[in-house]
Amino acid sequence: MDMSDSSRQVLIVGNWKMNHTQAEVKQFFQELHDFKRQDIKGRAWIAPQFIHLSLVQQLGALAFKIGAQNCSHENHGAYTGDVSPQALKEMNVDFVIVGHSERRAFFKENDRIINSKLHRALENKLKVILCVGETLDQRQSGKTLDVLQDQLREGLKGVSADQWGEIILAYEPVWAIGTGQTATPEQAQEVHLALRMFLEKELHAPAQQILILYGGSVKPSNIAELLEQPDIDGALVGGASLKASDYKTLCQVAFLS
Ligand code: PGA
Numbered sequence: 001m002d003m004s005d006s007s008r009q010v011l012i013v014g015n016w017k018m019n020h021t022q023a024e025v026k027q028f029f030q031e032l033h034d035f036k037r038q039d040i041k042g043r044a045w046i047a048p049q050f051i052h053l054s055l056v057q058q059l060g061a062l063a064f065k066i067g068a069q070n071c072s073h074e075n076h077g078a079y080t081g082d083v084s085p086q087a088l089k090e091m092n093v094d095f096v097i098v099g100h101s102e103r104r105a106f107f108k109e110n111d112r113i114i115n116s117k118l119h120r121a122l123e124n125k126l127k128v129i130l131c132v133g134e135t136l137d138q139r140q141s142g143k144t145l146d147v148l149q150d151q152l153r154e155g156l157k158g159v160s161a162d163q164w165g166e167i168i169l170a171y172e173p174v175w176a177i178g179t180g181q182t183a184t185p186e187q188a189q190e191v192h193l194a195l196r197m198f199l200e201k202e203l204h205a206p207a208q209q210i211l212i213l214y215g216g217s218v219k220p221s222n223i224a225e226l227l228e229q230p231d232i233d234g235a236l237v238g239g240a241s242l243k244a245s246d247y248k249t250l251c252q253v254a255f256l257s
Contacts, residue, residue, distance in 0.1 A: 010227060010254045011168070011211060011234035013045040013129065014241025015069060015097060016052075025052050029059035031244035035251070040064075044251050046241070047097055050083050054091065067095035067129070070103055073116035075124070085117075085124045095127035097236075099155055101174045111154030118155060122163050129168045129236065130155050131215070132195075136175035144191065149198055156203060168211045170236040171195060176216025178238060185225045185232075188214045192231035220249040227254060 020028070025048065040063055047067040048056045057066050072082035085096065098121065099114040114130070121128045132151040134144045148171070159167065171191055176183050183191075192212045200207035214226055215236030226232050234254065240246040 009043065009211065009233070011043055011045060011213060012247075012250050012254050013067070013213060013234065013236045014047065014247055015100070015215070015236055015238050016046065016048045016242060017069065017102070017238055018049060019242055020048065020052065022052065022055060025055055026059065028244045032248060035248050040251055040255055043255055045095065047095075053093060057092065065094040067097060068093055069097050069100065071096045071098070071117055071121055071126075073113055073120055075120060085120045085126055089124040089126055093126065095129060096121045097129045097131065099131045099151070101131060101133050101172060101177060111151060114155050115157050119158065122159075122166055125166075127166045127168065129170050129213070131170045131172050131236070133172040133174045133177070133216070139173065139175065145194055148191065148195060149202070152195065152198060152203065159205075164205050164210060168213060169195060170213040170215050172215035172236060178217070180217050182217040182222050182226075183214070185229050188226060189229035189231055192229065196231055218250070220246055220253070223250050223253050
């Protein structure tokens with residue numbers, strides 16, 4: 001995003017993954033006590049474990065948008081251990097992350113199931129963050145864009161014209177997640193631009209309006225240079241979103257500078 005453009009809508013999304021006890025969640029918001037009064041409404045998002053959604057909602061009231069890290073591909077039924085997008089909506093969850101590389105790798109989620117989850121979430125009026133990303137092998141063998149385009153084509157299949165406004169993309173190179181090895185701002189920008197062009201040309205989506213977040217070892221020391229890139233509209237942050245002081249710095253750089 002152009003940092004000089006005051007109308008820009010940068011998002012900072014904290015993906016807490018399977019971390020934080022109740023006590024740690026409380027501590028996190030205690031540390032952000034002053035901060036949440038500031039003008040971050042709608043732009044600082046947090047996705048805790050399902051079990052902490054109510055607590056986060058209660059503690060982060062008004063300032064933060066709350067999301068789930070996953071949802072079922074169905075609204076109800078015999079899917080032991082799954083969580084219904086309809087039930088998430090009922091408890092006023094704002095968004096759901098689908099297609100995270102950890103879901104793809106550890107839970108064998110393929111593009112077809114990810115696409116079903118996306119549709120169930122959209123039908124329930126949840127915003128969706130669809131994650132895409134290539135592995136190191138795929139990058140080194142020159143397949144990055146092919147892989148990402150396949151993930152987009154399949155993951156976004158059947159999205160109707162009136163649904164694009166509810167969709168956010170996250171480009172998360174698998175080799176950069178939790179490794180400390182961030183994509184350079186230039187590497188990320190190159191991919192973001194290519195994804196935007198693909199959205200427009202191949203998927204006939206309103207690409208300029210779709211937010212594309214970068215994820216993969218984003219931290220206070222590298223967020224500014226990433227956000228300076230014209231096609232990076234925010235960040236999906238794992239590790240650095242767990243510590244209140246880091247999350248606060250990320251938001252300050254993104255919203256207040
Ligand atoms: P990381 O995770 O910031 O810890 O690399 C990002 C993510 O997986 O969303």
